[in-house]
Amino acid sequence: MSAGGPPPKGGVSPCTRRVMNLAHFLRRSARRHGEAVGLAWGERTWSWAETDARVDAMAAALAERGVTKGDRVLVQARNCNQLFESMFVCFRLGAVWVPTNFRQTPDEVAYLGRASGATAMICQADFPGHEAAVRAAAPDLRLVVSIGPSKFGPGYDALVAAHSGQAAPTAGVAHDDPCWFFFTSGTTGRPKAAVLTHGQMAFVVTNHLCDLMPGTTEADASLVVAPLSHGAGIHQLVQVAAGAKTVLMGGDRFDADEAWALVARWRITNLFTVPTIVKMLTEHDAVDRHDHSCLRHVIYAGAPMYRADQKHALAKLGPVLVQYFGLGEVTGNITVLPPRLHALEDGPGARVGTCGHERTGMQVQIQDNDGRELAPGETGEICVCGPAVFAGYYDNPEANAQAFRDGWFRTGDLGHHDAEGFLFITGRASDMxxxxxxxxxxxxxxxxxxxxxxxxxxxxxxxxxxxxxxxxxxxxxxxxxxxxxxxxxxxxxxxxxxxxxxxxxxxxxxxxxxxxxxxxxxxxxxxxxxxxxxxxxxxxxxxx
Missing domain, CATH: 3.30.300.30 (ANL, C-terminal domain)
Structure with missing residues (x-):
């Protein structure tokens, strides 16, 4: 499946290189930590072995109904164990996971179904309007599975039970085989499907463990405070690779008191969120009522964090903040500012205002409008290259032509480097x-x-x-x-x-x-x- 991105130049195409199917992360954790808790949601828990078996059964069910390698599977659901599993179900089949933000309207989700060419849909029973809209808009849709009782398709858990003990063969995949359509937020128009691939995402997982959460193991636990459909989903894929348990919040809406109670209960060591949620967490009185000494990495991204909020969070939590800068198209892999470079007090050694230095294996360049590299201190467009850059936008050659220049991905963000290579974001080009x-x-x-x-x-x-x-x-x-x-x-x-x-x-x-x-x-x-x-x-x- 072509994303329409720039073709490889010279040598052997990465498309010919077989790589690990990302579903193997789950299989590996099930083999090594079988009876340990892999996922917790409310009062329910699932072991690694149980989760892997459920993924096998659901993959077998979808395969029996015609879902095969390359098919796009649209998923409309709030955070739940089935949403968590559906990622690995798709990967195991070689299909493409196309998660939505559950808060999107039926018309918005219908557009995603049509634009992705979805042939199957997994939809929570609470969203019959979304299912109907997708069915009307996506001409290739031939299967809908319902999470919970509904009138629009067979039940997810019933299919898992019916196919218990069965397993579809894990699809062989190449480096550039798509695994995930990561839809952009559409701040300047219709959302675009950024094509993430098995080879790219294997690098992303390795890089996250190297640069964001060094030392993460099966002894760790991660709290999910955002929808798994985007950045939180990438973060949880990393946890599965490390064998660290994932804990989902019980309700649909963010609740700071519940979040801190879960941190204490499960001895949470890392979480991923955005600056506004860090602000809400650390300004809520629950932060002082629950033990959070277990936290080692509070990772924030998606927007720069204002210095006043950063200082408050550091005062409340200690040196646990990790910032990264990275768009969905680069799956969060552009820069990192680790805990040791977050300073509570301003001073000569404080890295105030920066989003950090380049991630391992990635290169960042500040360019002018003609693509020329600018000197330190000069403001221009932040451009990036490296293995974490996506394959291109699906079926959108015009967007690809605008997004890539001489092999560099153009982020659309403005900024500058200092003499040491630390990146400072000035803002979106569209914000100026x-x-x-x-x-x-x-x-x-x-x-x-x-x-x-x-x-x-x-x-x-x-x-x-x-x-x-x-x-x-x-x-x-x-x-x-x-x-x-x-x-x-x-x-x-x-x-x-x-x-x-x-x-x-x-x-x-x-x-x-x-x-x-x-x-x-x-x-x-x-x-x-x-x-x-x-x-x-x-x-x-x-x-x-």
């Missing part, structure tokens, strides 16, 4: 705006605003302005019990940033819109500003 002829990178001003004791969250975006071309609009969320008006905040901020970086307007909301993975999405903030009648701006131009 030009005010009065000067480039404005909102993150710098956001960092300053978060130093105000009343502000908990902030997002700044550029909007059209008749006088200056574009100006900034800030949306803030205040800390509980705090009060702050627009004029007071702008007066406080004025001495701290250049005048052209000062937002023209400040709006205070109860909360900022976030993606299903807990990230603040400026596309959604802009849409909400328009919905509330805040845009276009109606203030006099001399207020800029």
């Amino acid at each position: 705006y030009i005010s009065g002829g000067s480039n404005v990178y909102p993150r710098e001003t956001e960092e300053k605003m978060l130093e105000h004791p009343a502000i908990a969250e902030v997002a700044i975006l550029g909007v059209p302005d008749r006088t200056w071309g574009e100006v900034g609009v800030a949306v803030c969320v205040l800390r509980s019990g705090a009060a702050l008006d627009e004029d007071t905040l702008l007066a406080w901020l004025a001495p701290k940033v250049s005048r052209y970086k000062l937002p023209k307007r400040v709006f205070v909301w109860d909360g900022l819109p976030k993606s299903g993975y807990g990230k603040i999405t400026k596309k959604a903030v802009r849409a909400e500003l328009e919905a509330r009648g805040c845009l276009p701006l109606d203030r006099p131009d001399d207020a800029a």
Whole structure:
């Protein structure tokens, strides 16, 4: 199956190299740690051997119903043991796992089904509207399996029981055989299917264990606080490879008290999340009521973490923070800032503001618009190459042509290196705006605003302005019990940033819109500003 990406040049194509099927990670853990707990969810637990046997049975059931190597299997489900298993079911068959974010609408999921060419679907019974929408939109769909009782397909657990003791042969795979369609968030348009492959993901798992969680073994335990459909799924694949147990939270919504109780109960040693969830975890009073001394790696990614939030988390948890920078297309493998480089206090030895150095086996370059490498300190587009880069976007040659240049993947993020090669992210290229002829990178001003004791969250975006071309609009969320008006905040901020970086307007909301993975999405903030009648701006131009 071609992703439409750049073909290999010279030598033997990696497509001809047989590699380990990723489902072997589960088989290996079942052989080595058979009766140990591999997965826990609520009061239920499954041993490694039990999980492997269930995957075998479900793979046999799907194979009997015509699912074969290369088929795309769409999965619409909240975090549950069946979602966890479905990854390995697909891998074992050589099929392609196509997980959705369960919070997406039926129309959005229908688009994913059509765009991926899904031939089968595993759908939780709670989502009959999603199943119907996919069935109507995906012409190749021929099988739907239901997690829980429903009217739209055979039951997942009934199929597992009916095929207990059976096993479909593990498919042989080559380096570039697809295993996962990792749909992008679609911040600039329709989501695109980034093609992840067996060979690429074997490197990703090894790299995560090397650079993010060194020393992880079967004695460890990992807590899942995000949907398994994206970054959390990659993180849990790493846990399976190491034989470390996975613990799922019981409810659909994030609950900090439950999370800290599970940390204490299961002696959780690592978790993966985004900065906003780290903030919620460490600002909740439950952090002081539960023992979390077992934590060694609290890994955050998906967005830079503001320095004020970083300091608070370090004060609460100690030196356990691990930051990485990496898009879905590079499966999280661009940079790492390990615990030893997270400093509580600012000073000469503190690596403040950086997302770290290059990951092992990866190369990062800052390039100008023509693809020329820029010197340290110069801002340009962050580009990357290495074994963790995806194979390309599925059936989307135009997107591939834009995403790759001379073998480099163009992230769309802006930043610069220092003299030692530490990377500093300025922001998304799409976030930058030009005010009065000067480039404005909102993150710098956001960092300053978060130093105000009343502000908990902030997002700044550029909007059209008749006088200056574009100006900034800030949306803030205040800390509980705090009060702050627009004029007071702008007066406080004025001495701290250049005048052209000062937002023209400040709006205070109860909360900022976030993606299903807990990230603040400026596309959604802009849409909400328009919905509330805040845009276009109606203030006099001399207020800029």
